[in-house]
Amino acid sequence: MIDLLIKGATIYDGTGNDCFTSDIAIDNGKIIKLSNNIDLESRKVIDSSSLVVTPGFIDFHTHSEIYGLKDSYMKARIAQGITTDLCGNCGIGIFPLNENKEYLLPLNDDVLGHYDNYSWSDFSSYKKVIEGRMGINQAYLCSHAPLRIAVLGSDSGRIANKEEIDRMCALLDQALTQGCYGLSSGLYYAPCSSADRNELLALLRVVRKHDKLFCVHHRIEGPEIVSSIKEVLDLALETGVRLEISHLKIIGRKFGYLLDDIFNLFDEYTAKGVDVKFDQYPYHYGSTSLFSLLPAHVLALPRIEQMRVLKDERERAIIKDEMLHPNGWESLYPVVGPDDISILSLDHTHEYDGLSLSQIGKIIDKDPLDTLLDLLADEKGAAVMIDVTESEETLERILKHPLMCFGTDSLYSTPIPHPRSFSATIHLLKDLVLDKRIITFSEAIRRMSSESASRLGLKDVGIIKEDMRADINILNLNTLAPTATLSGGFTKNEGVEFVIVGGVVAYEKGVYNNTLTGKLF
Structure with missing residues (x-):
């Protein structure tokens, strides 16, 4: 007797080929027969x-x-058919840790969410914490911010010297040896933004030695985006590392014309031998820490010191001038504009949730920039924003590009996250693929499965065929619909009938079976 038999399936197998009809026999977590x-x-x-x-x-x-440590069943992932996550992106991560970890936690609280028990020190000890309590599969990158903070501590907002870079490289080498799939950096965020070329080249040579990935949220996503992408392409060219550009987008609706220059860069560097691809989430608005709008030297301060300088009249005047007239860094405040920056969640008050900085400014009778700084000056915890980053036309052109693979950029640090955290897969398939037909359904499934598996080197997931791990979705295309909204919080999507993880039904017609059959890759 086998564990599970799926009868009469119309199968999109993840290869990008046309669908076909077959039964699927599953036993001991694997597909044993297709016929x-x-x-x-x-x-x-x-x-x-x-x-x-x-x-x-x-x-x-x-x-x-x-999120996975708080909800081992990972219901928000299961409910949109996600069975494998690549974690540790944007240079923000949870290892390595040492006596300096107190300087990492505010950054993690903003993006990853608060967690009290950081009981591990490296990837190896972290694996012991999560193995056996995973609702879906996970793979991990080693993140740049924990590397810098482990070595530089409270002084991580500066350029590292050679001895410090060598220590970071040793920690990275250890993490990759322990099973991480590459290095991630967030060159837009402190403290990664303080990394110079020497540091990045040294770290990437370690990545290349292990033939792993460099996933990067590059420095500038606004009007200077072309030079910013060229920076990371040049690093990849010099070191030979495989490059993944995180959530490719152009911030500022009026700068969409730069997309042709970016695509031309990809063609140019691909011709030079650079292995470059990018991921993107299917929304024209993003979400990240509200604090990320501040200059890097302010971001590098401990939270209590940030609050002090934001309340100091003289310091605030300097910060405002830096934000309105940036020199050598990207200030998103003038690029996006206060009409298109809205509060998703503030820990200290929910009075302004869903309102733009311009709207809040009118309520409290202040300039939108002073409004922003007032909100941050009062915030001891997490502050998360929604920002309209690009036009829908630009987004669709990015999603169509052959180098694109799928990502959600999900955040679970606030009570009401961005809708992508709950409905990204279904929004892409229903609204952009089935309705707008920006790419074929079979090609979309390929980019959401085998393309990512191949990029990571995962051999037994991403395709429906015999001897593969039985991670499977069963969807009703007639009822498929995303349900998450900017104000709604956690939801179950329509049309996701069954989700199978490791051969076990984890989700069935809206009911969670609370299974823990995920695997750590």
Whole structure:
């Protein structure tokens, strides 16, 4: 008797090929047979004759690691058919840790969410914490911010010297040896923004030695984006590292014309031998820490010191001038504008949730920039914003590009996260693929499954075929619909009928089975 038999499936197998019809026999966590009219006795049979079957989705860019520690069943992931997460992105991560970890926690609280028990020190000891308590599969990058803070401590907002760089390289080498799939950096965020070329080249040579990935939120996503992308392409060219540009977008709706220059850069460097791809989430508005709008030298301060300088009249005047007239860094405040920056969540008050800085300024009778600084000066915890980053036309052109693979950039640090945290997969498939037809359904499934698996070197997921791990979605395309909104919080999407992780049904017609069959890759 086998564990599970799926009958009459219309299968999009993840290769990008046309769909086909077959039964699927599953036993001991694997697909053991693909054939029509399989006649095997099974403990459970699913009739999928009117449904569509796909591989479980692989999220190449997420920030779900703390969420997974709080909810081992990972319900927000399961409910949108995501069965594998790549964690540790944007240089923000949870290892390595040492006596300096107190300087890392405010950054993690903003993006990953608060967690009290950081009981591990490196990836190896972290694995012992999560193995056996995972609702979905996870793979990890080694993050740049913990490396810098482990070595530089409270002084991480400066250029590192050679001895300090060597110590970072040793920690990175250890993490990659322990099983991390690459290095991530967030060159836009402190403290990664303080890394100079020497540091980055040294770290990337370690990555290249292990033949792993460099995933990077590059420095500037606004009007100077072309030079910013060229910086990381040059690093990849010099070191030979495989490059993944995180959540490619152009911030500022009026700068969409730069996309042709970016695509030309990719063609140019691909011709030079650089292995470059990018991921993107399917929304024209993003979400990140509200504090990220501040200059890097302010971001590098401990939170209590940030609050002090923001309340000091003289210091505030300097900060405002830096934000309005940036020199050598990207200030998103004037690029996006206060009409398009809204509060998603503030720990200290929910009075302004959903309102733009301009709207809040009118309520309290202050300039929008002073409004922003007032809010941050009063915030001891997390502050998360929504910002309209680009036009829908620019987003769709990015999603169509052949180098694009799928990511959600999910955040779970606030009570009401960005809708991408709950509905990104279904929004892409329903609104952009089935309705707008920006790419074919089979190509979308490929980019959400086998493309990411191949990029990471995961051999047994991403394709529906015999001997592969049974991570499978069963969808009803007639009812498929995203349900998350900017004000709604956690939701279950329509049309996700079954989600199978490791051969076990984890989600069935809106009911969670609270399974822990995820694997640590």
